[in-house]
Amino acid sequence: MDGPSFHIVAADAPSRWVVTCDHATNRVPPSVGGGTLGLSEADMARHIAWDVGAGGVTRHLARLLDGTAILTDFSRLVIDPNRGEDDPTLLMRLYDGTIIPANRHADPAERERRLAAFHRPYHEALEALLSARRDPVICAVHSFTPQLRGRPYRPWQVGVLFAEDRRLSDPLVARLQSEPDLCVGVNEPYSGALPGDAMDRHALSRGRLHVLIELRNDLISDEAGQQYWAERLVPHLAGALEDFENARD
Template identity: 45%
Template structure:
């Protein structure tokens, strides 16, 4: 199969902290991809890393951007993709989380992040993280104005097939916090209807833990329906694989609308789990 060109960012992107796709798309979903790129701005150099390290999972979610682009095209869904490597600043971590500017990742030291000053962290937050989150918030507001009701938020990530020497059996994991299952539950049911798939409920990571910032800020806190897909990288690291999984997810998301039809509402604080 044809390997996806390893550009580290969506093909249409320039040197920017985010890329927007289909801003006026007609879908009831807004897509986000926090770790779409392994790119670094010129002033950051390679953060002191051997360039080969920037092709690894520590720098980006391999295949996630390609799935997001294909999913956006198939659903006609607005999407926001990050423009820089999570090693520069992890947009999916809170500002007070040490892993937002990782000094080491998966056993690899990141010299360019060692002993960062508060001023440098603030600069990276201002230039690289804040614009991405502003773009996500703006895309959601734009979709809500167009639809007349809130959109559902779909996040796309990928995970390594082997971790600490152990194979991970899941083809796809569904991450959610067990409070708002309006989208996550039908999505899991539909994926599990395929006997050939191993589907993880909050595996290989758990959304019940507080690390993930993007979905908490833009979906959970405002009470929007949401789901986060974790796709195994060896299934989506080719163009055919990424396209096939985007098609699979598009079918599942469309079908989920039949099981929980719009208009979506905001789940108010204190509402019972769904």
């Protein structure tokens, strides 16, 4: 049995915050190549298979914000829940120099099977959580590798990504940039404008308040780092929401 494709923490939490983690684990369900993608343990531990440390940060943030968390329980290499169903990178065959053996010859039927088994149930559950709240606020948590192969080092400790809706991103960036020891990426290490991704689907298209945070994964590779960064981010997230609400009044 593959087990659930996602986990929900504190579904009935009292606050407006819903904290999401699209790439929480590197687990490969048994129905996908017998539980292996044909990669080494070292490759499966890399950022290509999951967002290292993001799941732990997500759980801590939800707890500290009195919110709900939803986390995937399948590797992004099985099928990427942060991509639209028609995105060519939905099922990766080559990622950061590594060939994904179990995906090289995956046909449309296998792609559809993985969508039905993993991708769609996660999005359906996330939408149900959001729809059950009167005015939800989404915080999506991701992590990024300090350096892609053959590419420059990425200096940012934290990045804030957004598309056209900057209602929560702008006050959060301003608060983070007020800390002199933080190197803050604004739409870095890449842009937050990705048609069909999770924020496009659940936030932008529905007018929901949201923010997407990227943390450099060497900073959150262990429990201590995950807790530290969650505790550091919480007052800025809460403050950014307060700034938005005050500006609207």
